[in-house]
Amino acid sequence: MKFHGTDVRQKALTLLRGGARNADVGRTLGIPAGTVAYWRHRDPAERGACPGRHAPPCPRCDGRELDGAAYAYLLGLHLGDGHIIRYSGHRVPSLMITCAEEWPGLMDECEAALRAVFPDNSVCRVRKQSCRNVKVYSNHLPCVFPQHGPGRKHERRIALEPWQRQIVDTHPWEFVRGLVHSDGCRNINWTTRLVGGVRKRYEYPRYWFTNVSDDIRRLYTDTLDRLGVEWKECTRYGRPYNISVARRESVALMDAHIGPKY
The missing domain is CATH 3.10.28.10 (Homing endonucleases)
Known part of the structure; x- marks a missing residue:
């Protein structure tokens, strides 16, 4: 691995702060674009600023408004085919809803619900054999889905929190629809x-x-x-x-x- 001196890094950061693109900086200084991108990412943190935008607010921790109908549907999907996992090396846990390939409309509705409940987070689809995992990453997943826990769902107690019960009582058909889907x-x-x-x-x-x-x-x-x-x-x-x-x-x-x- 080639190490670059602090003077080269400072030249790169000066160009980046001036609005230059990663690829242009890399060509100018003879540095891989990936290295330049890493320096761009690390620079705000080392200056005491947040690297990138602020963390998206949580409807439970920060009082952000929650789309009740979308959440009731997503809760039903989560109790059936969803699980929260944190992979080794990943700082942020992900919620994955497994959708069969033969139900593309269901997959679209699942993605729409994820985007409505987590409007500031990225949602993606990961292809698996005969299915796709519709995913969202958020540090607040355990706040929004407190039913998450170690072990299989049928081997532990599953009960709704009072605030979840209120949402389900307000949007019962959406909850049933998520469970059936x-x-x-x-x-x-x-x-x-x-x-x-x-x-x-x-x-x-x-x-x-x-x-x-x-x-x-x-x-x-x-x-x-x-x-x-x-x-x-x-x-x-x-x-x-x-x-x-x-x-x-x-x-x-x-x-x-x-x-x-x-």
């Missing part, structure tokens, strides 16, 4: 009946919600109760696992506010 679906079931001695096939729509966490399923069903949606709990291997909404009136209500994934 993460761990739910709308499909067509069928059954047969004897009519006049002839067995006929009948098809009907149904909403499913599947989550191993008893607490998350309860958050879902409690919200359905408040919305007047009838539901039924189904088991797998003798344990509660699925929540079914199949009554015609309730399916129509869900269709009016949620609908199929797209």
